Amino acid sequence: EVQLVESGGGLVQPGRSLRLSCAASGFTFDDYAMHWVRQAPGKGLEWVSGISWNSGSIGYADSVKGRFTISRDNAKNSLYLQMNSLRAEDTALYYCAKVSLYRSIRGWFDPWGQGTLVTVSS
Amino acid sequence: DIQMTQSPSTLSASVGDRVTITCRASQSISSWLAWYQQKPGKAPKLLIYKASSLESGVPSRFSGSGSGTEFTLTISSLQPDDFATYYCQQYNSYSPTFGPGTKVDIK
Numbered sequence A: 001e002v003q004l005v006e007s008g009g010g011l012v013q014p015g016r017s018l019r020l021s022c023a024a025s026g027f028t029f030d031d032y033a034m035h036w037v038r039q040a041p042g043k044g045l046e047w048v049s050g051i052s053w054n055s056g057s058i059g060y061a062d063s064v065k066g067r068f069t070i071s072r073d074n075a076k077n078s079l080y081l082q083m084n085s086l087r088a089e090d091t092a093l094y095y096c097a098k099v100s101l102y103r104s105i106r107g108w109f110d111p112w113g114q115g116t117l118v119t120v121s122s
Numbered sequence B: 001d002i003q004m005t006q007s008p009s010t011l012s013a014s015v016g017d018r019v020t021i022t023c024r025a026s027q028s029i030s031s032w033l034a035w036y037q038q039k040p041g042k043a044p045k046l047l048i049y050k051a052s053s054l055e056s057g058v059p060s061r062f063s064g065s066g067s068g069t070e071f072t073l074t075i076s077s078l079q080p081d082d083f084a085t086y087y088c089q090q091y092n093s094y095s096p097t098f099g100p101g102t103k104v105d106i107k
Helices: none
Strands: A003-007 A011-012 A018-025 A034-039 A046-053 A058-060 A067-071 A078-083 A092-100 A110-114 A118-119 B005-006 B010-013 B019-025 B033-038 B045-049 B064-069 B068-075 B087-088 B101-107
Touching: A003 A058, A003 A092, A003 A110, A011 A034, A018 A034, A018 A092, A018 A118, A034 A078, A034 A110, A046 A067, A046 A078, A046 A092, A058 A067, A058 A092, A110 B045, B010 B019, B019 B033, B019 B087, B045 B064, B068 B087
Parallel strands: A011 A118, B010 B101
Antiparallel strands: A003 A018, A018 A078, A034 A046, A034 A092, A046 A058, A067 A078, A092 A110, A092 A118, B005 B019, B019 B068, B033 B045, B033 B087, B064 B068, B087 B101
16 A cells, blocks of 8 residues: 655744655655645645656745755655745645656656644744 | 636535536646545545546546646536545646635535
8 A cells, every 4th residue: 555654744933944754655666756735724735846756856836945955765765855944834734745657757646645734933 | 837726616515416616727738637635634635637537446426527728527416425625736847736726515
């Protein structure tokens, strides 16, 4: 069974940093692109960042560009999101998601993890 | 970036109703569109990919159609389990984007 489990969320002050992790299992992790998507409380889905299977292609939403860094460790079947200079508007449930297409950064997302909550507040 | 819109934003319907949700892209995305269902407190669940391909295990009352800039998700006979929020997503570009969502609630 394909499984994605996020961790690392929590309460953090504005301007501070946080690193999210996503542990993957049940599939050959290094054959698939991965993405982060967030959802602010009561709001819709917002794509945050994506990384190709070999880390050769990376993209960010304009809202996080220059502050967030996505990375992956294929040996550890893990995806990461380093979040710096956090703002109140970054408060959200952060999901990691697997792209369904083999070795393509573009594609539909399936499955999704259950999310980890990041709250930015003083 | 490609912008996605959905209509309506909220839809009130009864069990057994035929329901249609529309998603529009700001530029052509061919058939690179997916539909997701999300229930409160849960992660989104894939329903449809490539605009009209039904994900394995998803009931056949769900169907998708369209190409280019206009797409629809249809539920042929609404069931109690279908009351949820539905999102479209384009993956034509390297920056995927989601529609704002359509909440289907009980009439």
